[in-house]
Ligand SMILES: Nc1ncnc2c1ncn2[C@@H]1O[C@H](COP(=O)(O)OP(=O)(O)O)[C@@H](O)[C@H]1O
């Protein structure tokens with residue numbers, strides 16, 4: 001009885017730690033959507049790039065996990081900056097459907113490129129041994145130390161991003177520019193540059209999640225595509241563009257998936273979409289969105 | 292009215308601070324300004340009068356670079372701004388207070404107040420702002436859009452007094468406000484004139500305009516069609532009534 005309970009708790013805990021990935025990814029999407037009005041379909045590919053860059057840094061240059069946590073988001077973020085300047089920025093005057101199509105196309109190209117170069121089988125990327133110190137084990141409850149770390153890191157990253165947006169000067173520029181970009185620019189702020197940097201930051205956030213994910217899932221070209229479908233459901237449930245909504249919904253749905261895994265594990269992958277359908281029917285703007 | 296009488300006469304001044312010639316502007320395909328010309332000298336308060344749809348707001352937006360396309364010439368302190376981006380126009384020393392006030396709902400009062408970056412020395416300090424607008428201090432933590440209409444207007448003007456901008460573009464600050472508040476706004480405009488700011492003020496209410504301004508330009512159909520010095524206003528009433536349809 002107790003053993004069952006502990007085992008079930010373990011599934012729920014794993015669910016919440018998946019939720020940390022959902023939260024980080026949907027947070028990046030929300031930031032980008034708020035500022036650029038672009039639904040960034042390349043987010044999954046950028047997450048995958050984050051994991052791959054970490055793997056490449058390790059295998060090609062011998063650069064380990066900790067430096068990669070910084071370097072990979074920086075590198076992939078710069079790729080994002082280039083994408084925004086060269087392509088996405090040209091579409092702001094058009095309907096945001098075009099931004100969606102463009103980033104979707106970019107995702108396909110990026111994934112295709114990585115598949116061509118690295119093949120579709122997964123690459124192993126091991127977490128540093130020191131995470132074993134964080135292993136949580138009582139009886140049948142076992143949570144690997146790395147999963148504990150993902151939970152801590154993911155929560156910290158989400159809270160830090162939220163604080164930057166809600167409590168800092170830069171954040172006030174961002175919130176203001178989301179409401180009235182023209183007026184903010186007429187106050188002397190370089191809004192086009194802000195949009196570029198915001199996109200870069202959102203992409204870097206995806207890449208950071210990718211590095212965190214590398215030791216959990218194998219590093220392979222489709223890893224982002226698999227993830228991002230669930231993440232888009234999270235975004236729809238939370239409400240497009242809501243920062244807090246993205247974070248809370250991300251963790252919440254990880255938890256719900258974990259619980260479903262316990263109760264009726266066959267449904268654990270579909271439950272998110274069932275919730276999405278219910279939310280769309282009853283609250284189309286999402287749980288945290290403004291209608 | 293007494294303040295207006297002390298204003299510099301047209302003949303007394305040197306070159307203009309702002310000099311607009313042949314300004315045309317478009318929103319997409321729609322051509323809204325058809326060759327606007329006007330001058331404002333340092334330290335003046337000048338109004339743009341005209342009926343609804345005459346192009347007053349569009350003129351301010353064109354000066355700030357906020358229209359789709361524009362041509363002609365806008366010289367500010369000797370610098371040509373017709374091709375400049377809005378943020379660079381702001382940094383040249385022009386600040387804009389839009390007709391809809393543009394208070395941000397996701398920012399509190401203090402954040403709204405501190406949002407526009409300081410672009411040059413010479414702006415009001417925060418203490419001076421709070422002395423002029425005590426309500427803004429009391430409501431510092433309120434959401435910007437929870438303020439009353441008058442308070443929002445005060446906030447919208449206060450935030451551009453801090454920045455060191457020398458020319459202020461104010462779009463109908465008296466619109467939709469109770470007479471008491473309109474009087475306060477009038478007093479405030481005279482106060483900022485005292486402090487050396489130059490103001491281009493859009494108004495429909497020329498009774499209000501004449502209490503604050505040195506000169507008045509009249510717009511019709513996207514052009515400036517007339518100019519009246521404030522001291523000649525009484526003598527020009529019939530003409531103005533025709534223009535403004537009041
Ligand atoms: N965003 C816009 N798009 C197209 N036409 C506009 C826009 N804003 C204003 N106009 C048109 O430009 C003309 C001038 O408007 P405006 O400058 O707002 O006048 P005013 O401020 O004097 O009332 C009007 O005919 C108006 O319909």
Ligand SMILES: [Mg+2]
Nearest residue numbers: 347348349390
């Ligand atoms: Mg107007």
